[in-house]
Amino acid sequence: MKTYTATPKDIRRQWFVIDAEDQVLGRLATEVARRLRGKHKPTFTPSMDTGDFVVVINAEKVRLTGNKRSNERFFWHTNFPGGLKSITIGAELDGRFPERVVERAVRGMLPKNILGRQMIRKLKVYKGPNHPHAPQTPQELKLG
Numbered sequence: 001m002k003t004y005t006a007t008p009k010d011i012r013r014q015w016f017v018i019d020a021e022d023q024v025l026g027r028l029a030t031e032v033a034r035r036l037r038g039k040h041k042p043t044f045t046p047s048m049d050t051g052d053f054v055v056v057i058n059a060e061k062v063r064l065t066g067n068k069r070s071n072e073r074f075f076w077h078t079n080f081p082g083g084l085k086s087i088t089i090g091a092e093l094d095g096r097f098p099e100r101v102v103e104r105a106v107r108g109m110l111p112k113n114i115l116g117r118q119m120i121r122k123l124k125v126y127k128g129p130n131h132p133h134a135p136q137t138p139q140e141l142k143l144g
Helices: 025-037 089-094 099-107 114-120
Strands: 015-019 053-057 073-077 084-088 123-125 139-141
Touching: 015 025, 025 053, 025 099, 025 114, 073 089, 084 089, 089 099, 099 114, 099 123
Parallel strands: 015 053, 015 139, 053 123
Antiparallel strands: 073 084
């Protein structure tokens, strides 16, 4: 018996809309990463991008458990001497870019290579309930 390997012509992509309101961030991110990778399909091939497009709405209403809102921090460097910057997840959620919290959580669960960067491009995150992807006729996906 031969091992099945998907080819580009075998890949069928769908659109899913996930409402992040009152969803725990980690559980939401694992399901989104699973859909982006294509692990929910019987045609999953680890060396190919067989995943679907995922639209996450209401990212500002995602739920954090424990004291992550005040203790977890995002770090980045400005490439200047002494340029290490940080912000708490709570400040990021309450600030201008709450969608970055979901994007970073999902990115951490994808492969750290060219394939992972290709998969993260299929993720669309919006802080409110409105999104411009209605013409793709996405499927509503209920979590939890």
